[in-house]
Amino acid sequence: MVEIDATTIARERLRAAGLSDATIATLLERAIPLVRGLAELAELDAQLPEPALTWRPLGEIDS
Amino acid sequence: MTAPDLAFASIAQIAPRIRRREVSPVEVTAAVLDRIERQNPTLTAFITGTADAARAAAQEAEREIAAGAYRGPLHGVPVSLKDLYLTAGVRTTGGSRILADDVPTEDATVTRRLREAGAILVGKCAMHEFAYGTTTINPHYGTTHNPWKLDRITAGSSGGSAAAVAAGLGYASLGSETGFSIRRPAAFCGVVGLKPTYGRVSRFGMLPAAWSLDHAGPLTRSVEDAAIVLDAIAGPDQRDPAASSRPAPGVAAELRRDVAGLRIGLPRHHYVGLVDPAVEAAFDAAVATFQALGAIPVEVRLPRVAYATVASSTIMFSEVTATHARWIAERPDDYGADVRARIQLGFCLSAIDYVRAQRVRRWIAEEVAATLQTVDLLVSPTTPQVATPIEGGLAALGDPGFVVADGPYNLLRLYALVGIPAVSVPCGFSPEGLPIGLSIAGRAFDEATVLRLAHAYEQATEWHQRRPPLA
Numbered sequence: 059m060v061e062i063d064a065t066t067i068a069r070e071r072l073r074a075a076g077l078s079d080a081t082i083a084t085l086l087e088r089a090i091p092l093v094r095g096l097a098e099l100a101e102l103d104a105q106l107p108e109p110a111l112t113w114r115p116l117g118e119i120d121s
Numbered sequence: 122m123t124a125p126d127l128a129f130a131s132i133a134q135i136a137p138r139i140r141r142r143e144v145s146p147v148e149v150t151a152a153v154l155d156r157i158e159r160q161n162p163t164l165t166a167f168i169t170g171t172a173d174a175a176r177a178a179a180q181e182a183e184r185e186i187a188a189g190a191y192r193g194p195l196h197g198v199p200v201s202l203k204d205l206y207l208t209a210g211v212r213t214t215g216g217s218r219i220l221a222d223d224v225p226t227e228d229a230t231v232t233r234r235l236r237e238a239g240a241i242l243v244g245k246c247a248m249h250e251f252a253y254g255t256t257t258i259n260p261h262y263g264t265t266h267n268p269w270k271l272d273r274i275t276a277g278s279s280g281g282s283a284a285a286v287a288a289g290l291g292y293a294s295l296g297s298e299t300g301f302s303i304r305r306p307a308a309f310c311g312v313v314g315l316k317p318t319y320g321r322v323s324r325f326g327m328l329p330a331a332w333s334l335d336h337a338g339p340l341t342r343s344v345e346d347a348a349i350v351l352d353a354i355a356g357p358d359q360r361d362p363a364a365s366s367r368p369a370p371g372v373a374a375e376l377r378r379d380v381a382g383l384r385i386g387l388p389r390h391h392y393v394g395l396v397d398p399a400v401e402a403a404f405d406a407a408v409a410t411f412q413a414l415g416a417i418p419v420e421v422r423l424p425r426v427a428y429a430t431v432a433s434s435t436i437m438f439s440e441v442t443a444t445h446a447r448w449i450a451e452r453p454d455d456y457g458a459d460v461r462a463r464i465q466l467g468f469c470l471s472a473i474d475y476v477r478a479q480r481v482r483r484w485i486a487e488e489v490a491a492t493l494q495t496v497d498l499l500v501s502p503t504t505p506q507v508a509t510p511i512e513g514g515l516a517a518l519g520d521p522g523f524v525v526a527d528g529p530y531n532l533l534r535l536y537a538l539v540g541i542p543a544v545s546v547p548c549g550f551s552p553e554g555l556p557i558g559l560s561i562a563g564r565a566f567d568e569a570t571v572l573r574l575a576h577a578y579e580q581a582t583e584w585h586q587r588r589p590p591l592a
Contacts, residue, residue, distance in 0.1 A: 071469045093469060099435070106477070107484055109480045110483040
């Protein structure tokens with residue numbers, strides 16, 4: 059698995075969202091494993107199908 | 122019937138007596154309201170009571186039934202709603218301070234369908250704030266206590282609904298599930314909790330947590346009762362863009378078909394040695410019961426399910442934070458600390474993360490669908506542990522968060538993620554007397570087979586007949 063600096067990534071993302079450093083400090087303990095989890099998902103890209111988001115035309119009867 | 126017998130009867134037991142006018146909806150409702158008045162100060166199962174309206178509705182039900190206008194098995198039966206279902210004229214708080222004074226002018230679809238079925242609404246149940254937590258320890262409305270041991274949690278977010286049903290405060294409650302918020306409270310409180318197929322029951326008028334994960338479903342004291350409630354609330358609804366247009370054939374009538382020959386898939390690598398020993402022992406005994414009923418256990422492997430927790434969390438966090446983006450910016454201090462933190466955590470996620478998680482979702486769903494071509498059902502312990510101490514809070518639950526590994530939490534998150542129907546039924550008690558639950562899941566829109574096995578198991582055991590040690 060590609061090594062990532064989960065702490066820096068988490069801090070930067072939360073800072074980009076406008077959260078204060080004090081708030082970020084309270085979130086990091088949970089944000090770090092979340093970022094690591096996201097990296098695990100990124101490793102799967104080559105084998106993943108299209109997302110479960112396919113738009114269906116309004117009024118189409120579901121199958 | 123004594124008052125406790127009346128309060129703890131099932132819908133299937135009480136309904137024919139109501140229909141034959143052996144017992145009046147007024148009497149039944151009075152017994153339930155009396156119990157709520159006595160027990161709710163201890164349990165905090167309800168945020169808002171609707172006693173006056175319930176008495177009036179019960180009198181109307183009595184008149185209708187006397188006039189021969191019987192609506193069905195829910196007519197005159199007291200039920201409750203998790204406080205995220207819009208209820209016209211009754212405040213609907215979402216367990217929050219932000220919506221503390223919000224009184225909707227129209228009903229959610231499920232509220233309306235229950236009223237049309239003649240059910241008597243006795244109150245709005247306590248819940249984890251905005252359905253975004255797993256303990257029903259709520260800083261705004263108090264902590265909901267487990268009727269089996271008052272110092273234990275009910276789990277969440279449908280904790281009030283589970284406690285109400287377990288304690289005889291109504292015959293059914295409508296909960297909701299985004300992660301596992303019907304089934305874990307059901308397991309912790311020793312009741313049945315059904316999460317139907319995504320789209321089987323309308324979400325219109327349900328305060329959203331995560332739109333693509335939210336499910337409405339009943340908590341009851343028996344599988345047959347869950348089927349009765351599902352039959353009343355399921356079916357197409359043009360006001361919910363995710364509601365399936367498939368007709369919802371009644372499932373209650375299918376419950377007593379034979380289960381011999383059903384192939385039940387056991388994803389053992391996700392729970393063997395990974396759950397509380399009492400939970401594993403109870404589950405192993407349940408598998409023996411399934412075999413005695415003629416079902417065929419088959420070990421299955423679901424390696425992709427190792428990613429269910431992180432995929433579900435990514436989708437959930439993204440959608441919930443999107444829902445709350447304005448409030449969290451303008452009124453952060455009006456949230457409880459745990460929910461505020463969880464919403465803020467959603468800002469860690471990018472659009473690419475969300476789309477990728479939805480690709481993982483489809484990838485996992487494909488594996489589950491393929492497996493359900495080789496077996497009829499998937500069965501596992503509902504949750505790795507029994508009810509934990511309130512004093513320990515969320516930490517006592519020991520939920521791992523976002524691990525990517527084989528483990529029971531992936532199974533716990535799986536069914537809401539892929540949208541297949543799943544029910545939790547009581548399957549035993551721990552040495553301390555705390556309930557244990559097992560989950561049965563099946564193919565999309567095949568609630569009938571899921572509930573058929575659940576009913577057969579329930580009738581072959583006596584767990585559902587036990588009552589918590591309340592006054």
